[in-house]
Amino acid sequence: xxxxxxxxxxxxxxxxxxxxxxxxxxxRVLIIGGGTAGICVAxxxxxxxxxxxxxxxxxxxxxxxxxxxxxxxxEATVEExxxxxxxxIPRGVKWLHDAAEEVDPIRQEVRTRGGLRVxxxxxxxxxxxxxxWDKVAGLREALKTEHVSSNYDVRLAPKTWQLIQRxxxxxxxxxxxxxxxxxxxxxxxxxxxxADHFRRTGILERSKVIFGSGAKAIFGVKxxxxxLEGVVKRYGIDTRFEHNLVAVDGERREALFDTTREGxxxxxTIPYDMLHVTxxxxxxxxIKHSPLAWRDGACAxxxxxxxxxxxxxxxxxxxxxxxxxxxxTSRTGAAVRKQxxxxxxxxxxxxxxxxxxxxxxxxxxxxxxxGYGKLLLAEFDYDGKPTPSFPFIDTMRERxxxxxxxxxxxxxxxxxxxxxxxx
Numbered sequence: 001x002x003x004x005x006x007x008x009x010x011x012x013x014x015x016x017x018x019x020x021x022x023x024x025x026x027x028r029v030l031i032i033g034g035g036t037a038g039i040c041v042a043x044x045x046x047x048x049x050x051x052x053x054x055x056x057x058x059x060x061x062x063x064x065x066x067x068x069x070x071x072x073x074x075e076a077t078v079e080e081x082x083x084x085x086x087x088x089i090p091r092g093v094k095w096l097h098d099a100a101e102e103v104d105p106i107r108q109e110v111r112t113r114g115g116l117r118v119x120x121x122x123x124x125x126x127x128x129x130x131x132x133w134d135k136v137a138g139l140r141e142a143l144k145t146e147h148v149s150s151n152y153d154v155r156l157a158p159k160t161w162q163l164i165q166r167x168x169x170x171x172x173x174x175x176x177x178x179x180x181x182x183x184x185x186x187x188x189x190x191x192x193x194x195a196d197h198f199r200r201t202g203i204l205e206r207s208k209v210i211f212g213s214g215a216k217a218i219f220g221v222k223x224x225x226x227x228l229e230g231v232v233k234r235y236g237i238d239t240r241f242e243h244n245l246v247a248v249d250g251e252r253r254e255a256l257f258d259t260t261r262e263g264x265x266x267x268x269t270i271p272y273d274m275l276h277v278t279x280x281x282x283x284x285x286x287i288k289h290s291p292l293a294w295r296d297g298a299c300a301x302x303x304x305x306x307x308x309x310x311x312x313x314x315x316x317x318x319x320x321x322x323x324x325x326x327x328x329t330s331r332t333g334a335a336v337r338k339q340x341x342x343x344x345x346x347x348x349x350x351x352x353x354x355x356x357x358x359x360x361x362x363x364x365x366x367x368x369x370x371g372y373g374k375l376l377l378a379e380f381d382y383d384g385k386p387t388p389s390f391p392f393i394d395t396m397r398e399r400x401x402x403x404x405x406x407x408x409x410x411x412x413x414x415x416x417x418x419x420x421x422x423x
Contacts, residue, residue, distance in 0.1 A: 043421030170273030178214025
């Protein structure tokens, strides 16, 4: 992705312009999105004593989505992943139970699906990512069959485990789109767990596991890619890169991919007995159509944000973080955990007319389950340099203690500390 660092940022705005049109209500700080990023920021603002903060979020449930991989592998339940959104809204923060439909940064207001016009002095954009199921022809219909599932939908993750258990050999196909996705490792995590289950039940030898990926390699950070290539070899997985899923025929059990060979585009059909799909993903439509987003280029549709300060380059009273931003790093909760304190520090500085004090180095983490009881913890920064959090542990190999951390430790960190603005 292109970054905003070359363009720099305008001087901080100390006195935001008043709204032009009448509004239903107005807030000092409005946060679009009550997911991981939005709650993290709201909690930190509340702990810093900031008043008149509101969160615009339509969902009643809040999910810890990293556990959906383990739900799909029979190692966790959906109930373990969900909390009431109301219980996570920080004390003193107002919850606007509605969805954003239009952002007008000139008037400094957000229009909602329910007809509200909410004004703001400062805006934090954290709406998460949009799952574009309909970008794959026939996918919705195929998901209704007994051979296709996706861990990217909480209603389907338990079905993934049913498919893995029922599989008795043949072709197990796993896909990764050419678009950015939340947790880029998730499409292959479930593949490794499925392959390990097939190995343990004795059916791997009569199975063909295929990874159809729109990416160019197994992982974007080379030191970790080398380890994952060994995992692929261990299970005998057939990796087919630059294969982008475009259609699924649920009745014929065929997946169609666009690929390029010798400079020519062609369509490849792969029959399957079991299919796990990661859908194409993008920023929400209201973001794509807003002045906050890039209009063209590799970052088209994503919210502009300085990669270090998280401030919007065109509207200095706007900040962005998380999955809908153009930050050139992985879209993970671990990245948000490092982005949120930087954003809050810099937002408070802008509100006070001070220089921006904090910088985000691009830290992201991807706990890659490579088998039952095995996990490779990939931590890295903008430069693709490993940035381990555990200095006395070799995180460049698969470890059981890291598996236990993912299964038990990280959920506790999430609910008890991250969502309370303490980590």
